[in-house]
Amino acid sequence: MAPSDGFAVTVEVVDGRAEFRVRGDxxxxxxxxxxxxxxxxxxxxxxxxxxxxxxxxxxGAAGLGVIAxxxxxxxxxxxxxxxxxxxxxxxxxLAIAGMAGLVHVEPGLGRxxxxxxxxxxxxxxxxxxxRRSALxxxxxxxxxxxxxxVALAHATVDGADGVSVSLTRHGRLVSVAATDDTVAxxxxxxxxxxxxxxxxxxxxxxxxxxxxxxDESRWPTFVPLAQARGINSILSTPLRASTGPAGALNIYSFxxxxxxxxxxxxxxxxxxxxSDILADAGFGVADEEDASERRAHRLQDAxxxxxxxxxxxxxxxxVDGVSAxxxxxxxxxxxxxxxxxxxxxxxxxxxxxxxDGSPRRAGVPAERPADA
Numbered sequence: 204m205a206p207s208d209g210f211a212v213t214v215e216v217v218d219g220r221a222e223f224r225v226r227g228d229x230x231x232x233x234x235x236x237x238x239x240x241x242x243x244x245x246x247x248x249x250x251x252x253x254x255x256x257x258x259x260x261x262x263g264a265a266g267l268g269v270i271a272x273x274x275x276x277x278x279x280x281x282x283x284x285x286x287x288x289x290x291x292x293x294x295x296x297l298a299i300a301g302m303a304g305l306v307h308v309e310p311g312l313g314r315x316x317x318x319x320x321x322x323x324x325x326x327x328x329x330x331x332x333x334r335r336s337a338l339x340x341x342x343x344x345x346x347x348x349x350x351x352x353v354a355l356a357h358a359t360v361d362g363a364d365g366v367s368v369s370l371t372r373h374g375r376l377v378s379v380a381a382t383d384d385t386v387a388x389x390x391x392x393x394x395x396x397x398x399x400x401x402x403x404x405x406x407x408x409x410x411x412x413x414x415x416x417x418d419e420s421r422w423p424t425f426v427p428l429a430q431a432r433g434i435n436s437i438l439s440t441p442l443r444a445s446t447g448p449a450g451a452l453n454i455y456s457f458x459x460x461x462x463x464x465x466x467x468x469x470x471x472x473x474x475x476x477x478s479d480i481l482a483d484a485g486f487g488v489a490d491e492e493d494a495s496e497r498r499a500h501r502l503q504d505a506x507x508x509x510x511x512x513x514x515x516x517x518x519x520x521x522v523d524g525v526s527a528x529x530x531x532x533x534x535x536x537x538x539x540x541x542x543x544x545x546x547x548x549x550x551x552x553x554x555x556x557x558x559d560g561s562p563r564r565a566g567v568p569a570e571r572p573a574d575a
Contacts, residue, residue, distance in 0.1 A: 212237055214244065220251050226258040229266030238269045245276050252277065253309075257288030264350035264380075267297075271355050274305050274527070285309050298506050304513015305527055348480045350380040356454065356473040357382045362461030363454045368442070368477060369394070369401050370450035376405055385432055386455055392428040399425040400439035401451045408448035412467065413437040415459035436461040440474035444481040452477055472528070508546040515549035518556045 210227035221244045225237065241252070252273050256262065273284050285307040289297070297306065349368045357366040365386035369376050378390035393399030399422050400411035413419050416435050419426050429437070436456040442449045452474040456462065462470070512534065519530035534552070538545045 210236075212240055214240060216244070220253065221245075222253040222255060224255040224258070228261040228263075229256075229259050229269075230261060230263035231265040234263070234265035234269050237266070238272065241269060241273055245273065250277055251283055251285065253285040253287055255287040256290070256293060259290070259293075262290070262293050264347065264354040267293075267351050268354035268358050270306065271351075272358055275359070283307060298509060304510060304517060345480060346379045349477055352452070352473055352477045352480070353380040353382060356452065356470070360454055360466045360469045360473075361463065362436070362456045362458060362466055364457050365389070365455040367401075367453045367455075368450060369405060369453065370442070370481075371405060371448075376402060376450065385434075386453075388432060389429060389434060389455055390453065392432075393425055396422075396424040396428070398422040399429075400437050401453045404439040404441045404451040404453075405448055408441045408443065410441065410471075411437075411439045412462065414462075417459065433457050435459040438462045438467065438470050440470045442474055442481060443478045449478070449481050511546055511553065512549040515552040518552055 210229070210233045211225075213224045215222045215224075221241075223237065223241065227233065229237065245252070254270055254273075259266075270284065270286065277283055283306065286293070286297070287309040289308065289310075294308065297308075349370075353366045353368055357363050360366070365382045367378055367381040367386045367390050369378050369390050371377075376390075376394045378387055378394070381387040381390060390401060393401045400413055403409075403421075404411050414436060416426050416430055416437070434455050434457060436459050438454040439451045440453075441451055452470065454462065454466070454470055512531075515534060516527055516530040519525060519533055520527060523530070523533075525533070534545060534548055537543075538548045541548065543551075
């Protein structure tokens with residue numbers, strides 16, 4: 204598909220900082236152009252990176268995926284990634300997807316500054332975002348956030364040729380996000396036949412890994428349909444809401460034995476983020492009489508929690524020189540070891556950093572970079 208009419212990207216590199224000014228719709232048709240330009244400049248080690256979104260009319264999951272890949276590539280590099288002039292909808296998706304603390308947000312043409320900081324300094328801004336989003340924890344916004352998770356998983360998981368999310372709605376499984384028609388068809392085949400790893404993961408609440416469909420005998424109706432679409436390997440991870448299993452994150456490959464241990468670990472992480480989105484939106488709550496009010500309170504609390512966790516990630520990244528994922532894993536392990544909620548452990552890290560400049564007293568073990 205050709206890029207949308209009116210779409211344009213201009214690039215300026217000043218003192219090693221690459222600024223991308225984007226105009227028009229940034230969606231699945233236009234994002235590859237921005238991704239190619241961004242990748243080429245990052246290959247030449249231009250950093251930090253600024254995405255000027257003031258003239259972006261629509262930002263889709265594929266466009267947000269470009270920003271996320273830049274964050275992953277730069278890691279904790281000084282300056283990182285800045286999003287300039289984002290619309291309220293873009294800010295909302297960044298917050299729901301857990302990226303708000305990993306990018307710098309610049310509302311206008313003022314001085315670029317980090318999005319991290321002391322929680323109390325940002326509480327007013329987060330509360331305002333939550334108020335704007337109070338009615339947005341509906342199906343459209345939840346599905347948009349899930350499309351972002353799908354785009355990120357597709358870009359990140361080695362061997363992934365397609366990714367989808369299926370959810371149980373009104374008593375049946377439906378596909379709410381898919382990277383392409385082949386993947387959407389894979390989901391439909393499973394929903395229609397009532398069998399397959401997606402259906403099994405959603406119903407049983409456990410992980411299913413099909414290393415090779417050639418050797419698979421559990422789903423006699425579904426397997427030939429998948430093979431006809433060229434699929435050879437599938438990784439389905441359950442999604443959970445407050446009431447139990449809610450669906451599945453499905454990763455497909457045209458290659459047998461495609462998903463190594465690292466891919467399985469990433470799938471679990473992305474499924475966890477998708478489950479968090481569902482829980483924040485009150486997915487699966489039976490009584491809908493005061494659903495809007497419950498969602499508003501839940502979303503406001505969730506945004507504050509994500510802000511605290513993202514800031515704690517930033518502290519650990521700065522102190523230990525680790526990636527965002529490694530910092531998040533350290534927080535989660537510390538939370539499990541102590542029995543404290545993740546948000547409480549993150550607040551301890553921030554309090555310790557404020558008090559003496561070191562998160563170590565909060566009891567979070569130091570992470571070592573993978574190549575250390």
